Amino acid sequence: MKFFAHLNTAVQVLDQYKGQQPFGLFIKEFFRKDKKFGSRDRRSISHLCYCYFRAGKGLEQLPVPERIVAGLFLCSQAPNEVLAQLKPAWNEQAALPFADKWTMVAGEESLAAVFPWADELSTGMDALAFCTSFFVQPHLFLRCRPGKRAVVQQKLTAANITYAMASEDAIALPNASKVDEVIVLNQDAVVQDLSSQRVGKFLQLVKERITNTAALPVWDCCAASGGKSILAFDVFGKIDLTVSDIRDSIIANLKKRFAEAGITRYRSFVADLSNPQANLALAIPPVLILADVPCSGSGTWSRTPEQLFYFDQAAILRYQTLQKKIVARVGTQLPAGGLLLYITCSVFRDENEAVVQYMQEHEGLEALHIELLKGYSNQADTMFAALMRKS
Incomplete structure (x- = not known):
């Protein structure tokens, strides 16, 4: 009855985990300390834990073991050996439509309980479709x-x-x-991610507006792993690139990736852009700023469902405050007519439309194109992007 043993271990893991770090790192450390589990055992236990998180704020009335099995049932699209052992009656119904399975598990509880912040969503979000997407592993x-x-x-x-x-x-x-x-x-x-790739449409809009044939001065101000910089390099061809982020380690990893991608000519620096006095080592004024700002990451929670489970709504305002500080600081570097591409992987209005409104009212930026990049129907992330022009 190995899967009951896996279930008991998953309960033990969840009792120890308090959301203090990404669950993927936590579970690796757990297995490192207890080496009795083989690779298949580790995958099974990890999957049970993630099924538990995918129910988000829903099913809270269930004891932990029952919630894990309910999550497994909701995440299963076909009968499988784990569910067959843990809940045979449900295993026979695993291929039912998701809505029917939710009713079997949750009774009268609404699916909306999984993500109880529907009133905070950006315009155009389908709240119930978004909730359903949490139970499917993204591509x-x-x-x-x-x-x-x-x-x-x-x-x-x-x-x-x-x-x-x-x-x-x-x-x-x-x-x-x-x-x-x-x-x-x-x-x-x-x-x-697919939605991140769709940001390329915004870069094409920029390309259409640029008549100068010289290398476009681009500053990727929150560069992280450099994915948007590589995308810009591929779209524009000729680019005068500067990248920055808040930690040396981020820039070091980015440099390795750039070398693999064949990007050899660029400048980089480290800066805390939430500090209005931060030193910005820009050789020339950027014509385009890529601002993929820190956010709640709520559009990516299908990949990291533990963040859905442990999310505190107060974090939205904290991120919005940080986002406003960043766009205020980097916006000072834009010349008249310069462009800022504001990007989040958030679904919350206060991190998206509200910050765009702030930029228009306080930072002299006008919105040229705004779009919610919905990925929840395509097993992808959901993102928000707004192309802004300095007046």
């Missing part, structure tokens, strides 16, 4: 580098890796696909 997405699509497809096919084209250059794969063993990451293709 792994690749963006093919220019001219590399056929090469990537050939390599995936040769390795018998199942994939589907999500757009002209976007490839969707099962989340656990070992693509790094098949393609040259960052050279053939980059790992980038």
Whole structure:
């Protein structure tokens, strides 16, 4: 009865975990200390824990073991050996429509209980569809580098890796696909969520507005792993790139990725952009600022459901305050007519439309194009982007 043992271990793990770090890191440390579990055992226990988190704020009336099994049932799209052992009656119903399964598990409790902040959502969000998406593992997405699509497809096919084209250059794969063993990451293709790839549409709008043939001065001010910089490099071709972030370690990792992507000419610096006195080591004024700002990450919670489970609504205002400080500081570097592309992976209005309104009312920026990049129907993240122009 090994799956009952897995269930008991999952209960033990969840009792110890308090949301203090990403669950993926916590569970790795748990297994490092207790080496009796094989790889299949680790995957099974981890999956049970994630099923528990995916119910978010719903099903709170259930004891932990029952909530885990309920989560497993809701996340299962077909009968499986784990559910067959833990709850045989539910296993026979695993292929039912999700709404029917929710009623079986939750009774009269609304699915809205999973994400009880529907009133805080950005315009255009389907709250119930968003709640349903938490019970499905998102895809792994690749963006093919220019001219590399056929090469990537050939390599995936040769390795018998199942994939589907999500757009002209976007490839969707099962989340656990070992693509790094098949393609040259960052050279053939980059790992980038579908909605993040759709930010390229905003860059195309910028490209249409730029008549100067010189290299476009771009500042990626919250560069993180550099995905948006690589996208800008691929869209514009010629680019005078500056990147910054708040920690040296982030910039160090970014430099490694840039080397793999063939980006060799750029400037970088470290700065806390929430500080109005932060030193900005910009050689020339940027014509375009990419501001993929820190946020709640609520549009990515299908990938990290523990954040849904432990989320405190007060964090929205804290992030909004930080976002306003960042756009106020970087906006001072834009010349008249310069562009700022504001990006979040949040679904909350106060991190999205409200900050755009703030920029228009207080920072001399006008909105040219705003879009909620909904990914919850495509097993992708949901993001928000707004292209702003300095008056």
